[in-house]
Amino acid sequence: MPVVAAALIAANGRILLHQRKLDGALGGLWEFPGGKVEPGENPDSALVRELAEELGVAVDPADLVYLASASEPGNPHVILLYTCRVWAGEPVCLAGEAIAWVAPQDLLAHEMPPLDVPLAQALISSI
Numbered sequence: 001m002p003v004v005a006a007a008l009i010a011a012n013g014r015i016l017l018h019q020r021k022l023d024g025a026l027g028g029l030w031e032f033p034g035g036k037v038e039p040g041e042n043p044d045s046a047l048v049r050e051l052a053e054e055l056g057v058a059v060d061p062a063d064l065v066y067l068a069s070a071s072e073p074g075n076p077h078v079i080l081l082y083t084c085r086v087w088a089g090e091p092v093c094l095a096g097e098a099i100a101w102v103a104p105q106d107l108l109a110h111e112m113p114p115l116d117v118p119l120a121q122a123l124i125s126s127i
């Protein structure tokens, strides 16, 4: 089951992390915002939709740059991470517990779901 996620990278180099709702699956953990690709969507259009739903921002698919994927044995989900440096609107937390702008060196100090950890490592290596 494909899941798409974005690292929104601000002009000051900070990266947006999204804290999942405390009471749901992987509750309270910090992840790259995104979600499941629904039937009929491609990864880009799913990510544009998820970023609008979760953060209230508008993203042009042309500004999504694929970076890395992560999966693990026994888990049907594969997560595709994109970077994005251009969006319209100020991100706000519409669906999760909180959002935070995090310096790259502080990403891994946030408790993350398992698949977000290698994605964060790939991101840190790329910038």
Ligand SMILES: Nc1nc2c([nH]c(=O)n2[C@@H]2O[C@H](COP(=O)(O)OP(=O)(O)OP(=O)(O)O)[C@@H](O)[C@H]2O)c(=O)[nH]1
Residues within 6 Å of the ligand: 003, 025, 026, 031, 032, 034, 035, 036, 037, 075, 077, 079, 113, 114, 115, 116
């Ligand atoms: N971000 C993230 N999601 C993971 C990991 N492992 C894993 O099974 N997942 C699952 O991947 C899915 C991610 O979708 P989501 O919950 O963020 O997005 P969504 O809004 O489309 O899902 P929903 O319909 O369940 O609310 C969830 O079912 C989540 O439990 C992981 O390591 N990181």
